[in-house]
C-alpha cells in the first residue's frame with residue numbers, strides 16, 4: 001500500500017498551479033479520507049478483508065467520504081489552524097504554497113469538486129497497489145486491480161521509495177510556506 005500521507009502527491013500540485021480553481025484542504029483530505037476506515041471501522045467490526053470497504057468505493061467517494069471531507073475542509077481544519085496560528089504565531093500554520101488557506105475560502109462547488117477528485121485519485125492509486133480495491137462496493141463479483149503485479153513487493157517498495165522523496169520535496173517546498 002502507499003502510505004496514507006503520500007496520497008496527497010497527485011493533488012497538491014493542482015493547488016500550487018491553479019490555487020483559485022481548487023480547494024487545498026478538500027483536495028488533501030479527499031485524497032487521504034479513504035484510509036480512515038482502515039484505522040477506525042474495520043479493525044473494530046473485522047468484516048472486510050484488509051480493512052477496505054465503502055470508503056474505498058466510488059459510492060463512498062460521493063457520499064460518506066464527501067460529507068466528512070467537506071466538514072473537515074470547511075470547518076474543522078480551518079478552526080484548528082486558526083487556533084494554532086494564534087497560539088504559535090509566525091509558524092505557517094495557515095500557509096501553503098504562498099497562500100493563506102484559511103482566508104482562501106472557496107465556493108461549495110469548488111470544495112465538493114476538490115473532495116471528489118481527491119477521492120478518485122486515492123482509488124486510482126490503490127488500484128495499482130492492491131490485489132483488490134472494492135471500487136464497486138457493494139456491487140461486485142471479481143477482485144479489482146489495475147495491474148496483475150499490484151502486490152508485487154519490488155513494485156511496492158519502488159513506488160514507496162519514489163513517493164517518499166517526492167512527498168518530502170513537496171512538504172519542504174509548500175507546507176507552511
Ligand SMILES: [Zn+2]
Nearest residue numbers: 034035056126
Ligand atoms: Zn487506501
